[in-house]
Structure formats: C-alpha cells, structure tokens
Amino acid sequence: MFLTMLFALSLGVHAQAYCGEHQFDGEHKNEVSSYVMGGDNVVSGRFGGLAGSYTHHFTSRWHVGGDAQVQFYKQLYSIDVQGGYRVPVKYGHIYFDAKGLLNFYHRWGFTESIFNLSATWESAYVDIRLGESLIHFRSTSWGIKYGYTEPLTLTFGIGANIRHRSNPWNVGLFFRNYDEFYYENWNINWGIRFYAPLHRQLRLYGEFNVRPAGSISQLASRYEGSLKLGLKYKF
Amino acid sequence: MKTKYIIVAAGLAAVLLTHSSCEKVSPSGVLMAGTAVEDRVQMSEKYYKQYLVDYKLDADLMYKDGMDNKGEYTFLVGADSHLTTDPGRMDEMLQIGLDNDDLLYVHLGDIADTKPEYYIVLDSLLAQAKGRYVAKNYEVNEYGRFIYKRNPYDIMGEEYASIKYPFFPVVGNHDLTHNGWAMWCNIFGSSFYEFDVFVGDDEDTGKYNYDHFIFLDTASGTLGKTQIDLIEKGVLDGDVHYRHTFVFSHTNIFRPSALQFASTFAREETFFLLKQFEEWGADIVFCGHVHKWDEREYNKVTYLTLDSMSERNSPEPGDYLVRVHVLADGSITWERVHMSYVAKNA
Numbered sequence: 001m002f003l004t005m006l007f008a009l010s011l012g013v014h015a016q017a018y019c020g021e022h023q024f025d026g027e028h029k030n031e032v033s034s035y036v037m038g039g040d041n042v043v044s045g046r047f048g049g050l051a052g053s054y055t056h057h058f059t060s061r062w063h064v065g066g067d068a069q070v071q072f073y074k075q076l077y078s079i080d081v082q083g084g085y086r087v088p089v090k091y092g093h094i095y096f097d098a099k100g101l102l103n104f105y106h107r108w109g110f111t112e113s114i115f116n117l118s119a120t121w122e123s124a125y126v127d128i129r130l131g132e133s134l135i136h137f138r139s140t141s142w143g144i145k146y147g148y149t150e151p152l153t154l155t156f157g158i159g160a161n162i163r164h165r166s167n168p169w170n171v172g173l174f175f176r177n178y179d180e181f182y183y184e185n186w187n188i189n190w191g192i193r194f195y196a197p198l199h200r201q202l203r204l205y206g207e208f209n210v211r212p213a214g215s216i217s218q219l220a221s222r223y224e225g226s227l228k229l230g231l232k233y234k235f
Numbered sequence: 236m237k238t239k240y241i242i243v244a245a246g247l248a249a250v251l252l253t254h255s256s257c258e259k260v261s262p263s264g265v266l267m268a269g270t271a272v273e274d275r276v277q278m279s280e281k282y283y284k285q286y287l288v289d290y291k292l293d294a295d296l297m298y299k300d301g302m303d304n305k306g307e308y309t310f311l312v313g314a315d316s317h318l319t320t321d322p323g324r325m326d327e328m329l330q331i332g333l334d335n336d337d338l339l340y341v342h343l344g345d346i347a348d349t350k351p352e353y354y355i356v357l358d359s360l361l362a363q364a365k366g367r368y369v370a371k372n373y374e375v376n377e378y379g380r381f382i383y384k385r386n387p388y389d390i391m392g393e394e395y396a397s398i399k400y401p402f403f404p405v406v407g408n409h410d411l412t413h414n415g416w417a418m419w420c421n422i423f424g425s426s427f428y429e430f431d432v433f434v435g436d437d438e439d440t441g442k443y444n445y446d447h448f449i450f451l452d453t454a455s456g457t458l459g460k461t462q463i464d465l466i467e468k469g470v471l472d473g474d475v476h477y478r479h480t481f482v483f484s485h486t487n488i489f490r491p492s493a494l495q496f497a498s499t500f501a502r503e504e505t506f507f508l509l510k511q512f513e514e515w516g517a518d519i520v521f522c523g524h525v526h527k528w529d530e531r532e533y534n535k536v537t538y539l540t541l542d543s544m545s546e547r548n549s550p551e552p553g554d555y556l557v558r559v560h561v562l563a564d565g566s567i568t569w570e571r572v573h574m575s576y577v578a579k580n581a
Contacts, residue, residue: 042460043503074503108506139509139534146534152493185490186498187456214408214456214486214498221272221455223501 028201028234031055035206035230037071042213042223044074044107051180051230061086069181075106078181092123097131103181112137114183118155124164129176131155133183153183159193169196179209187213187223195232203232270416272459275406276452279425280465287428292401293386294338294446294561295435305563306434306444309335311572312483312557314343314523315543317409319353322360323576324546328556329364329402331572333371337558338432343523343541344407344454344485349415358422365400373398406454407485407524426452427462429471434478434561446561447477449515453486456498458508466511478565480517487522487540491529512536518567519559539569546578 034052041047049072055065064083069076084097096119103112118131133155138147157176163169175190177183193207206229213223294308311332316325325346332340347353373381373392380392406426410419420426431445449471452462465471487499488508500508512520513534522540526548529540544555554571561567 041503042457043463043507045460076503103502105503105506108503108510110506110509112502137506139513148489148531148533151490151495154493154496182502184499184501186496187501211501212456213501213504221457221459223457223504 029057031057031065031232031234033205033230033232035228037226037228039209039224039226041074047071047073049074049076051228067180076181077104077106078102080181089121092121095120095122101181109140110137111140116155116178116183122165124166125161127157127159129155129157133178135183153185155183170194174207179211187211198231201234203234205230205232270411270414272452272455272457273461275416275420275454276427276459276462276465278420279427279452280461280470282420282425283428287425287430290399290430291445292338292430292432294432307561307563308338308432308434309558309560310339310341310481311335311337312341312343312521312539312541312559313544313555314521314541315345315407315526315545315548316342316347317345317543317545317547318347318357319350319547320356321546321578322356323578324544324555324574325357326360326364327574327576328544329360330367331556331574333364333367335558339401339403339448341448341483341521342402342404343483343521344405345409345523345543346404346407346419347415348409349411349413349418351418354415354418354422361400361402361422364402365398368400369395369398403448403450403483405450405483405485406452408454408456411454426450426454427465427471429473431473431475431477443475444478445473445475447473447480447515449480449482449517451482451484453484453500456486456500457504463507472515477516479561479567480515481559482512482515482517482520484520484522485524487525487529488520489522489529489531489533489538489540491525491527491540495525495527497525509533519569521557544574546576550578552577 032052032054034050037049037051039047049070051067051069053065053067055063057063062085064081066081067079069078078101080099080101082097082099084095087094087096097117099116101114101116103114105112113136114133116131116133118129120127120129133153135150135153136147155178157174157178159172159174161170161172171192171194173190174193175188177186177188179189189209189211191207191209195203195205198204206227209226209228211224211226213221295306311328313328318325329340347357369381372384374384376382376392378392381395381398382392383389404423406416406419410416427450429447429449431447434444434446436443451458458466487497488505490499499505513536517536519537519539522538525540526543527540528542531538539557541557542553542555543549549555552573552575555574556572557569558572559567559569
C-alpha cells in the first residue's frame, strides 16, 4: 500500500545523485522519481513534504531536468531546472552541472534564488562534488522589498558506498554543505543513503539526513533531521 | 569487506547519537562535551528572570561638564578577544571605555579560550576594571556606602558588591569547549537577556523614553528551539515602545566575503532572524565570530561584524572596537575605535 502510494507520487517531476544514480545506462531516455519526507527543524518544528523530479537524456552525455518540492509546516516551496554534461574519465565519470533554483520560504516571507555550477567526480565507490553557488534572497512580506546577494558560496560534497556502484543495491554515507533544495556555507549536513531494486525499471531509494547548525569547530548543535524515501522509474 | 561494514556501523552509531537525548551531533561536539544551547538558554532564562529582568541603565544621568545631556550616551563594543594569559587587549578595551565615560561595554563572544586559568585571568581583570570604574564614578559616604556621583538624587548609596559593572557579553563557540560554559556562566550568569536604557522623558508629553539592548545566545550556530520559543513568546520584547534597539550576537548573519568560511546560520534561521530584527525595530545588529570586519545594511537595519580584538589573531594595532553615539536628538552615529596594545611576547 505504501509503495503504491509512493509510486503514485512519481507522476511529478531527480536532481541529486542518490548513491550512484548519476550513471546513465545508455538505454532509457526518461526518469521520473518522487519521494516523501519528514523531519524536525529547530525553527519550524516537525514538517513533512513531497518532492518530484524528471530527467531527460538527450544523448549518453547530455541531460536536462527539473525538480519541485513542498514542505508542509515549514511552508517551503521549491522549483528548479538543471542540465549537465558527462565526461568519461579513467576512473569513473565527471559531470558538469548547472542548476537554477527558486525557494519560497513563505513562513518568513522570503524568496531565494540560487544559481549553482558544479563538477562531480563519480567513481566506483566514491563521489566528490565541488562548485560555487550564487545566492540572492529577498523579503516579500514587507511593504518595501529588500534584496541581498550573498558572496559566492562554495559547494562541496563527498559520498562513499559500501558496494560497487553497479550493484543493484547499495548503502553509503555522505557529507556535504548542500541538499537538493538549499546551498549553505560551512554548515555540513551528513547521513546515510541507500537504493534497492524493486523491478527492472523501478528502484527504491532514500536517505537519512542530519543537518547540524554551525561548523564542527562550533560544537554543532542539532538543527534539522529528516528522512526521505522515494521511488525512481526509468523508461 | 570488513572496512565497508565498519563504515556503515559508524554511520548508524552517528545516527543513533543524533536522535539520542544528547542534542549535539557533530563528532567533535560529542567528544568535547560542550553544554548544549537548550541547556544554556534554560539556565540563562532563570538567571535573567531572577536578576536581570528589571535591570535598567540610566543614560539620563550621563552629565557632561555638569550639564544634563538629555539622554545622550555612548557605548563600546568589542569581539573575539580569545583571552589567554595576556589580557592586554581586554584591559585596553575596558580602559578606553572608562576614559571615554561610555555608559556600557559589550563583548561579542569568544572572550577567552576556555582553559580555567584564562577565566581566572579574565575574572581578575574584570574585578580590577570594576575597581577603577567605581573609583571614578562613585564616592564613599560616611556609612561606607557608594554614592553614584552622577545621580544627584542618590543619597542612600549601595554596597560595593551590589554595584553592577556595566560589562555585557554574549557567549561564543570558543567559550563552550572543554566545559567552558561552567566558567563563563559562573562569571556572567546569563547568555540570553535584555535590558533598557532610560534616556529621559519627553519635554512635551512627559513620556519616558528608553533604548533597548538585546543579547542572543548564538554560540552553537543556532538559537535552539527553547530560545526561538522564548523569542516568539516575546520574552525579549521588553515592556515599552523603544526609541532605539541594539542586538548582539556572536554568530554573524552576513559573510564578509566568499573566502570567509566561518559558519553562519542555516537558511530558515537566517530568515527567522532577519524578520525578528525587523519586528524588534533593530537599529544596529552587532556580530563577531568570523574575525573579519563587515558593514552591511538590510531592511533599514545596520549589520556590523567586528574583527577580532585578540592580540593573537590581530597582532598589529588596529581599529577593532566600535563606539556608538546615541545623540540627544535621537540620531545614532558610530565610529571604529583604535586599539594600540601589542602582545608582550610579540
């Protein structure tokens, strides 16, 4: 019943590499995925949400896609478009990705627009991402609107899997200063991710994500914990 | 294969730690055993309600050349002193404040580097500074009580111990390591508080005017659930309409440049705070933490991030302090204040 519900949500629009999901098999053209999430945030309290993603592969090298999410209680609504190019290298692949993201933090009356450029090296067991984000936010709840563009924000992430990326199921760990719908400075979120096959074209995936406040040197405190569980369908 | 399962086990252990009653999730947080923000705020709230909630400073008594200055006053702000065995810069800040007759002095956290001996040095320094402050501003009456020279109505005076030295700190992340909170709160009591400065009454309406000073505990990079709840309940709102509001936080809101990686607030909390500062009608928000000067304005609020005044981080003399002038006509100006102390072993 639960899986059926998840599959029903897959009608929406997958940006993030969930444990080696990047690599294109050269056969299918489209991917739709969707996940449900739940968590607890220091500022907004408990929240739930839905997200969906669509990716289209023009060739074995080029792809474009879009994502959207709704987080209830936090009143966060997000949408993005993205595209990327894959370069095979001796040990894995390097992906060059661009992403434009809009976030509406309705609860506090802020709109955030982000443009991110990243390069990701993905090998059999390890993936590393480096990039930069340009972040602009604007208050929308006051009579006069105030905008602010942050200095460039470094994007970095590292992930490791316990099995070779080509295995049908896998489990891994990640550390990064971004997530699908936000980019931050030195606030490193981390957690566990997995995927497992349900069918030749259907895969279950998810992650448990801990998002501390403050850097490690700052005696980071609990800021947000969340669980995502989703389905991905290739056709 | 064994290594892989060890990685997974480590991950699971980390997850369990995250959802245990201990709210600290970073590996260093677990190992270093700092006092968590929720505990600090709960302790601070009790202290604040018991000792500080009715505390008021009186700027209307700040006379210049024998004349009533109509509520005009100055205050001095410094950040990130990281005091060790050499308290030279901190001593200089307090002396600058005393020489200039600043109404109060604020420190933006990371006051000492959390070894017990550094706090003993700090405590001793503050005791000496209080002695100089009392010697300048009080006189002893025939009953051995201290009379505030600037208050012509003070005939009762007070005991030396009850004179509050006007030094107001916020707590920083370096104040927490190695159980530093125990030493910090033993000296300062509360990391979460507010108070009013009385600036006189309106000649036309007779209405009393106040300025508002708000101190936040942001040492962990988050206010934490308890502090957010207290703020949303209006605990720091005060009880009158304020002429000016000044807010003090260790963690900075805005990054000075792309190369400053010191952690700032997470997205939701940044937006929560920006909105809260607007609701408080803040004029200036003072921050430290990143050890880099920065000045920004957002939604009519000035954000000043101060450089570290530590002789170790900033060995050369420089403009590490900020003095705010609140003028009789209600306008505000500020200036950067030079420090010239150079470490003895430099």
